[in-house]
Amino acid sequence: MEYIYASLLLHSAKKDITEDNLKNVLTAAGVNVDEVRVKAVVAALKEVNIDEVLKNAVAMPVAAAAPAQ
Amino acid sequence: MEYIYASLLLHSAKKDITEDNLKNVLTAAGVNVDEVRVKAVVAALKEVNIDEVLKNAVAMPVAAAAPAQ
Amino acid sequence: MEYIYASLLLHSAKKDITEDNLKNVLTAAGVNVDEVRVKAVVAALKEVNIDEVLKNAVAMPVAAAAPAQ
């Protein structure tokens, strides 16, 4: 999930999710960056309206059934 | 949410959520780091069992997301 | 459900759900194509606004069953 968190961090900090930015963040977090993956994530996120996705994520019914132990 | 995303990034990368690590990640993301906040987050997350919180989240519906346009 | 998955694949790839396209995909997946089914599916889907269906499918409360441990 590192690539997703790093992307969300950038988005949240109002920075563009570019390959360089993503790599910087991941490297700073001590992640061994996989160039191809970075490219894939950046490309995929370009087609997504992140704000919209997050809005719906929050609006989601949090029927958080706690796992029955 | 930058501080939380950064923390989850570290957690996901199996790094300790220390002040230094957090500051590094935030700085790499271009965030103007607030020292007090970093300290607060680090102290709070020492008390919170992130894995436990996430486990409960998984029981949760993540329907998510706007229709792809 | 192969015919539905194949249709969704085509829809997702922004291709028309025609008999030929459906047959191609199904064949590539190693499915023994049943002409009647193909025709039926193509005809039925013509009457459906797939985007609308998907939007609603996703927006629905996904009252997650707690993962049985």
Add this chain to the structure above:
Amino acid sequence: MEYIYASLLLHSAKKDITEDNLKNVLTAAGVNVDEVRVKAVVAALKEVNIDEVLKNAVAMPVAAAAPAQ
């Protein structure tokens, strides 16, 4: 979602979700196949019990949709 629908199609057709099979299906659907993504999806799905996931998905609300227009 193309890679996901293609995977489910293969699963539903009781074919192995291998890189080759996935590529064949995607190509037949006219998708420009991204080798890296195929690898990633195949690898990730190896760790997922698809039948289990689908069973749980059904425990969730059976979809639905706006009336066909």
Add this chain to the structure above:
Amino acid sequence: MEYIYASLLLHSAKKDITEDNLKNVLTAAGVNVDEVRVKAVVAALKEVNIDEVLKNAVAMPVAAAAPAQ
């Protein structure tokens, strides 16, 4: 439920739900038509926005029976 199914069939086929239409459909299905009931159903449905009702039915969580096993 025959009268309801027949009404839905007519509605779905974009035909008016008249006494004659309803009787025709029911008769074709081999149902012994009850004139009074036909009249009552037709009259009652006149006051109902069927599309609206169906839309709401669908938006509801049809919480699928979890596969009992």
Add this chain to the structure above:
Amino acid sequence: MEYIYASLLLHSAKKDITEDNLKNVLTAAGVNVDEVRVKAVVAALKEVNIDEVLKNAVAMPVAAAAPAQ
């Protein structure tokens, strides 16, 4: 959904869901009958225990209460 409603009507009227019966009902409802679809539905229903399916559907919390007018 016409084919489904017609099937349910026949089932509810305790008639066999044969191609002829289905065609009769659909024709009576003014539907332009698509032979292929009729065949597909009848064939598909042969593999399904409708009573069982309906029982489960009803057993479900089909919260399909009428919308308050």
Add this chain to the structure above:
Amino acid sequence: MIKMSLTVQQHKIPQWKIEEVKELKEKIKQHKTVIIASLDGFPTDKLHEIRKKFRNVMEIKVSKNKLFERAAKESGIDVSKIEQYLTGTNAFIFSNKNPFEISLMLSKFKLKRYALPGDKADEEVVIPAGDTGIPAGPMISVFGKLKIPTRVQDGKIAITKDTVVAEPGQPIPPEIVPVLQKLGIMPVYVKLRLKVAYHDNLIIPGEQLELKLDEYKSQILESYKNALALGVEIAYPEPEILKITLGKAYRNAMALAGESGYITPESAQAVFSLALAKAYALAGAISGKVDLGIQVPT
């Protein structure tokens, strides 16, 4: 000469004060965190319990504000930023821990005291069944008024049943306060109020020091949900996310099957459930007006 010695005389500071400032300076120098905590209204005997509990983590010193201010100034702390907190009676906490951690530790350590008239209960106050040792007398009517069942046994009042006299947050009936003391029940929490922390040249006001862990938890949850949602949206190939994406794809397929009436053994349930839901909705909409001869679940 005489004048000079007079001046010295005037500025003569008692030796103990000099010693104390020196000690405070040492402690400031040796610790990264200095917290000023208010002792106003804080029972001093409880300070001892805190000291005992946390002696490996922090040192607590009660001192005069003036002396601390002098020590702080001489240690190079910008006193102008903390002098507003140097009023009333204060304790000074020295530690090398992150001040937020200190704050958490202190808030988790429940110190209890006896109730005073007018106090609210911090936890459920139960008068336990059993002998009270209180001689039968006017107290019987107090118990009666509070609906505490009693009987007299050997001239003493005995409670016959555990009885709650105050729920958490409720005021404690003043009449019962002496009884609680007699029974050794301490239903009120005391907490050291942290006024400000000085740490690494940062001044952190007390209200900021209180970490709301529940908020952190919900933020983590929200972040995680966001990550999953975003991951699902781009069908990110990671098992954690794929599980959800597969479920979504499956539900999409079922929805499409349902809406298009596509029947397979797998989709039949979805198809007929949808059809039935619609049928029942329609039946429900007219059931008040028409006898359909069926039962419509509502």
